[in-house]
Amino acid sequence: MPRGYRPPFGINNFPKSCADLLLSEARHRKQNPRRALDLGCAVGRSSFELARKVPEVVGIDFSQTFLRAARAMAKSGFLRFSLKVEGNLRQNLKARGPSRKLGKRVCFRAGDALNLPRLGQFDLVLAANLVDRVKDPKRLLRVVLPGLVRPGGLLLLTSPYTWSNEFTPPARWLRDSFSSIRKFLSPSFRLIRRRDLPFLLREHRRKFQLTFADATLWLRLP
Numbered sequence: 001m002p003r004g005y006r007p008p009f010g011i012n013n014f015p016k017s018c019a020d021l022l023l024s025e026a027r028h029r030k031q032n033p034r035r036a037l038d039l040g041c042a043v044g045r046s047s048f049e050l051a052r053k054v055p056e057v058v059g060i061d062f063s064q065t066f067l068r069a070a071r072a073m074a075k076s077g078f079l080r081f082s083l084k085v086e087g088n089l090r091q092n093l094k095a096r097g098p099s100r101k102l103g104k105r106v107c108f109r110a111g112d113a114l115n116l117p118r119l120g121q122f123d124l125v126l127a128a129n130l131v132d133r134v135k136d137p138k139r140l141l142r143v144v145l146p147g148l149v150r151p152g153g154l155l156l157l158t159s160p161y162t163w164s165n166e167f168t169p170p171a172r173w174l175r176d177s178f179s180s181i182r183k184f185l186s187p188s189f190r191l192i193r194r195r196d197l198p199f200l201l202r203e204h205r206r207k208f209q210l211t212f213a214d215a216t217l218w219l220r221l222p
Contacts, residue, residue: 001208007200008210014199015042015128018215019049022124022156025193025217026053029154033123037148039113040130044070044106048098050124051105058119060111067108074103086204114139121150128158129213131181133167137174141184149220155189157181158197158213178214189218 001007026033033054038047041059043066051057061067073079077097082090097103111117113127113134125148131137149155161177163170174180182191197215200208 002206009198011198011200013045014197014213015045016049017197018126018128018156018158019046021193021197021215021217022126022154023050023053025154026124031123031152031154033153035120035122036124037119037122037126039125039127039148040133041070041108042066044073044097044108046126046128047106047108048073048102050126051098051102054124055105057106058122059106059108060113060116061108062110062112064110067110070106070108073097074106074108075100077103084204086206114144116144116148119148121153122148123150123153125149125153125155127156129160131157131159131174132161132163132177135168136172137168138172138184141181142187145185146188146220149189151220151222153220155218155220156215157218158215160211160213162211178216181216185218189220191216192219193217 034056036050036054036057038050038057038059041047041061044059047057047059059070069079077100079095081093081095083093085091113130114136131140134140145155163173194216197213199211199213202208
């Protein structure tokens with residue numbers, strides 16, 4: 001944000017907030033998660049945050065660019081990047097990541113969320129802002145996610161429900177997104193928490209996009 005201004009609504013780092021929600025619920029339930037999956041991990045911030053408390057974390061993303069950044073951060077603990085200031089003006093910066101020891105707990109893999117390799121089941125699964133970015137959200141909800149979360153495990157979904165034919169054919173958009181998600185997940189999951197989770201995207205130093213994701217936390221049924 002420009003100097004002297006704070007992010008509105010007490011906005012914190014969104015990927016960290018997602019990981020914190022999952023870990024907090026696990027603590028509340030006195031669970032000791034051993035495996036976590038960050039599905040659609042982007043550059044890995046949520047994966048690293050989960051790894052602070054979970055010994056084995058798998059981060060999966062379709063973007064090779066994101067994965068290169070995540071793997072570099074895991075290996076060296078930092079990443080140099082170029083930040084847009086305005087127009088063609090850019091600023092070279094250095095992002096600091098986790099310790100190398102923590103980075104070793106995370107394995108980043110390329111993959112399509114709808115056609116995953118065999119991964120087994122996980123105690124914690126995060127799918128942040130993914131459901132409106134896949135070709136078949138119904139398949140993700142009814143088939144993919146139930147197969148990834150072990151009975152008694154936790155699933156966190158977040159999405160602003162920004163449906164776009166760039167990612168999802170209009171015929172497959174969810175109508176009344178939350179109600180549809182609840183319908184498709186209810187055979188396998190029970191909803192335990194729901195909240196708005198704001199995040200701020202920086203386009204350049206004077207332009208920001210404020211978005212509210214619908215964050216829903218689910219318990220996998222036996």
